[in-house]
Amino acid sequence: MKNGVLFQYFEWNLPADSQLWNQLARDASHLAEIGVSAVWIPPAYKGSGIEDVGYAVYDLYDFGEFDQKGTVPTKYGTRAELENAIRALHDNGIEVILDTVLNHRMNGDAPERFMAQPVDSGDRLKDIGEPREIEAFTDFEFKGRGDKYSPFKWHWQHFAGVDYDNLTGDKCIFRIIGPGKGWSQGVDKENGNYDYLMGNDVDVNNPEVADELLNWGRWTLDSFGFDGFRMDAVKHIDNPFTKRFLEEMRGHTGRDLYYVSEYWSKDPEALGGFIEATGGVTDLFDVPLHFNFFDAAQQGDKYDMRHLLDGSLAQSDATHAVTFVDNHDSQPGGGLASNVDDWFKPLAYGLILLMREGYPVIFYGDYYSVSRKAHDGDADDKVETDNAGDELVRDASPHRRIIDLLLEVRRRFAFGDQTLVFDHPNTVALVRHGDAEHPGSGLVLLLANGDAGTKHICLGKEHAGETWREFTGSIHDTLTLDADGCADFRVDGRNLAVWVPADA
Ligand code: CA
Numbered sequence: 001m002k003n004g005v006l007f008q009y010f011e012w013n014l015p016a017d018s019q020l021w022n023q024l025a026r027d028a029s030h031l032a033e034i035g036v037s038a039v040w041i042p043p044a045y046k047g048s049g050i051e052d053v054g055y056a057v058y059d060l061y062d063f064g065e066f067d068q069k070g071t072v073p074t075k076y077g078t079r080a081e082l083e084n085a086i087r088a089l090h091d092n093g094i095e096v097i098l099d100t101v102l103n104h105r106m107n108g109d110a111p112e113r114f115m116a117q118p119v120d121s122g123d124r125l126k127d128i129g130e131p132r133e134i135e136a137f138t139d140f141e142f143k144g145r146g147d148k149y150s151p152f153k154w155h156w157q158h159f160a161g162v163d164y165d166n167l168t169g170d171k172c173i174f175r176i177i178g179p180g181k182g183w184s185q186g187v188d189k190e191n192g193n194y195d196y197l198m199g200n201d202v203d204v205n206n207p208e209v210a211d212e213l214l215n216w217g218r219w220t221l222d223s224f225g226f227d228g229f230r231m232d233a234v235k236h237i238d239n240p241f242t243k244r245f246l247e248e249m250r251g252h253t254g255r256d257l258y259y260v261s262e263y264w265s266k267d268p269e270a271l272g273g274f275i276e277a278t279g280g281v282t283d284l285f286d287v288p289l290h291f292n293f294f295d296a297a298q299q300g301d302k303y304d305m306r307h308l309l310d311g312s313l314a315q316s317d318a319t320h321a322v323t324f325v326d327n328h329d330s331q332p333g334g335g336l337a338s339n340v341d342d343w344f345k346p347l348a349y350g351l352i353l354l355m356r357e358g359y360p361v362i363f364y365g366d367y368y369s370v371s372r373k374a375h376d377g378d379a380d381d382k383v384e385t386d387n388a389g390d391e392l393v394r395d396a397s398p399h400r401r402i403i404d405l406l407l408e409v410r411r412r413f414a415f416g417d418q419t420l421v422f423d424h425p426n427t428v429a430l431v432r433h434g435d436a437e438h439p440g441s442g443l444v445l446l447l448a449n450g451d452a453g454t455k456h457i458c459l460g461k462e463h464a465g466e467t468w469r470e471f472t473g474s475i476h477d478t479l480t481l482d483a484d485g486c487a488d489f490r491v492d493g494r495n496l497a498v499w500v501p502a503d504a
Contacts, residue, residue, distance in 0.1 A: 003410055004037035005353075006097070006260075006361045012328045013371035014075065016051045018064075021077035021085040028088035034407045038095035038258065040230050040361070042075075042328075044082055048107045050075055053328070054099065055232065056106040056199065059142050060216050061149045063224075068144035069107060086224055095227035097258060098220065102213055102245070103233040105154060106199035108137030111166050114156040116174035123192035124173060124183060131177055134165035138200050149219055152212045160184070160203040161196045180205070186239030186277060188263075188270065197236040204241040217249050221257075228258030231282060235263045235270070239277040246281045259283060260322045260359075264329075264336060266291045268311045275320055286313040286321045286358060290338070293325055297344035300494075301450035304425040308447075314357040323358035325349055331365050343494055346402045346472075347447045350496040353406040354445050355430055356418045362407075366399045405472050406498070413471075413500045415441040421457060426450035427491060429457060440504030444468070446491035453493075458486035467502040478502055 009024055024039070031039065043054025046062035050071040062068055065079040072078065077085075086096050116134045120126040140154035160183060161175050173196055175183065184205060188194035195201060203209055220226060229249070234242050242261070250257050259282035263274050266288045275284065289312035296303040313321035325348040329336040340348055345366060352360040364370075416435035422428040427448045434442025444457055463485035469478045474492050479499075481487045491497035 003035070003414065004359060005035050005407065005410070006038045006040055006322065006359060007031060007036045007367075008040045008324075008327060008361050008363050010042040010053075010076075010328060011363070011365035011370045012053055012331055012334050014053075015371075016075045018050070018073040018075065018077045018081075020075070021081035025081075025085040025088040028085070028092045028094060031089075032092035032094055034404060035411050036094055036362070038097050038227065039089055040097045040260075041082075041085075041099060043099045043101050043232070044074060044076060046071075046074060055101055057101045058105065058107040058140070059145060060101075061219070062142075062145055066142075066144040066148075068142065083224065086226075090225070095258060096225075097228045097230050097260070098224070098226045099232060100229040101232040102202060102204070103197055103236045104199040104201055105140060105159070108139055108154070108200065109141045109143070110137065110139040111135045112138045112156045113167075114138070115177040116162070116165075117177055118170075118172050119175050121173050121191065124175070124194075124196060125192040128172075133167075134162075134170075134174055135167045136162040136164055136174075136200070137166070138162065150212065150215060152208075152215075154200075158203055158206055158209045159200040160205075161201040163196070163198070176203075184238035184241075186241075187237065188235035188265065190235075190265075194236055195238075197233055201236075204238050210241065210244075214245060214248055217245060218252050221249060221253050226257075227255075228260075231259065231261040233264075234261040234274065234282075235265060239274065243278040243281055246278070260285060263287070266311070268313065268316050271313055272316065275317060280320065283320045283322050283359065284313060285327075285361075286323045288312045289314055289321075289323055289352075289358075290325065290330065290340070293340045293344060293348040294330075294338045296347075296449060297341035301426055303449055305428045305447060305449055306422045306425060308351070308422070308428065309420075314355070318357035321358040322361060323352040324361035324363065325352065326363050326366060327361075328363075328365070331363075331370050342398060344449075345399050347449070347496045349399070349403055349406055350445055350447060350498065351430070353403075353410045354414045354432065354443060354498070356414075356432070362403060366397055367403055368400070369397050402472060409443060409471055409498055409500065412438075412504065413441045413443040421455060424453070424455070427453040427455060429455045429489065431457060431459065433459070440501050442501065443471075444489050444497075444499040446489055446497040446499075448491045448493055448495060448497075451493045452491060454488040454490045456486060456488050458484055460485045468499045469502040471498040471500050472496065 046059045047056040049069045063079040064073040117131045118128045138156040183193045183195040261282045416433040419431040430445045
């Protein structure tokens with residue numbers, strides 16, 4: 001997709017007012033105008049209740065349609081409102097990517113007893129003590145939905161592990177014992193074997209489970225017309241199953257569905273191993289690049305900017321890289337909190353939106369706002385209360401202006417070949433040379449984490465005498481390229497500068 005942009009349309013602390021689908025429908029034409037090609041929507045099915053962000057999955061078939069877990073709508077709205085939002089996005093040429101959580105189930109209806117082996121949480125291949133009978137909430141009856149869409153009911157046999165024994169109150173990881181059961185092999189090797197993440201771990205190697213998940217995938221694509229999936233927690237799911245699921249969904253629809261998967265690791269070899277094991281069927285979030293941004297923001301001018309792309313998927317396997325700055329997990333207070341400090345965000349968005357490599361993501365929290373738990377001294381902030389009674393503070397995002405400008409640069413100038421000028425620890429540059437299809441395109445991006453600086457860059461004799469200007473408004477003087485097409489491009493301290501041809 002040429003210069004596409006993916007928009008993550010949620011953050012962790014959105015109000016539980018069931019209004020997100022309505023807001024998204026109203027926002028569709030604006031998103032199209034700024035160049036968004038696809039929207040990643042949160043897990044849209046029933047979890048623990050109205051407050052659930054969506055990852056504590058109860059019923060994958062309940063998109064806000066049935067009275068279950070104390071509510072018909074989800075945190076984001078009803079099924080009909082979701083369908084309306086999808087229609088609005090499609091009418092505006094925007095794809096809809098569903099966040100898809102297959103690794104675990106939570107909020108079971110009733111306890112069941114079964115045999116299980118306690119294991120060492122730091123090395124799940126190591127048993128601790130004797131197997132014993134335990135009790136856990138592994139019985140999923142879906143009484144509010146009944147057999148509509150699927151008669152399948154979940155029981156302990158369909159799971160591989162739990163982390164709680166309801167008989168003794170013991171909290172520990174238990175591997176469920178039964179014929180053909182055991183941890184999946186095609187998972188991350190952290191903690192010996194990282195099949196188990198949370199809740200009731202779904203046993204994708206149980207043929208009944210595999211059939212049911214494939215059935216759900218076909219149903220959800222047929223019912224909603226989603227254009228792809230954002231696969232949650234794939235490092236905890238047997239790789240062959242992820243590959244099979246994604247391939248069969250493309251086969252079922254006959255469409256080139258778009259896939260991006262969350263493999264939360266900054267180890268490029270782990271990401272490469274997953275891409276190989278799944279035959280390249282899915283793109284991956286560029287987690288190493290996110291952590292480079294995080295480190296750079298933390299370290300200020302001590303960070304060596306020449307290494308900003310080191311170890312990233314954008315560098316090692318650009319065709320599979322989905323680049324992002326922050327998300328619902330890395331945001332302040334999130335499950336994987338590693339929030340990129342505000343001062344560095346414009347630089348990070350400048351890089352992902354203007355470089356050639358990667359499919360960039362804009363995070364709702366960076367574009368609109370992110371809510372955080374109230375702190376002292378925020379008297380002027382807009383305060384709302386979530387249903388749990390915690391005070392949340394909602395600020396307007398300080399980053400929307402710069403993201404809008406960068407999106408405009410992306411649409412108008414970010415074309416053609418690329419040269420990286422990563423030659424100084426505090427000031428680096430990226431040049432897009434433009435292409436014939438977009439007359440007047442091309443740009444020079446400078447990123448500085450220390451003092452203001454300049455960089456001598458030559459764009460070629462064909463640019464001799466051109467006047468260039470700084471697009472974000474940080475520098476008002478224009479500059480003129482000399483007879484060789486060279487100039488000293490400036491950037492302010494701890495900022496970015498985006499130079500483009502002034503006549504375009
Ligand atoms: Ca698992």
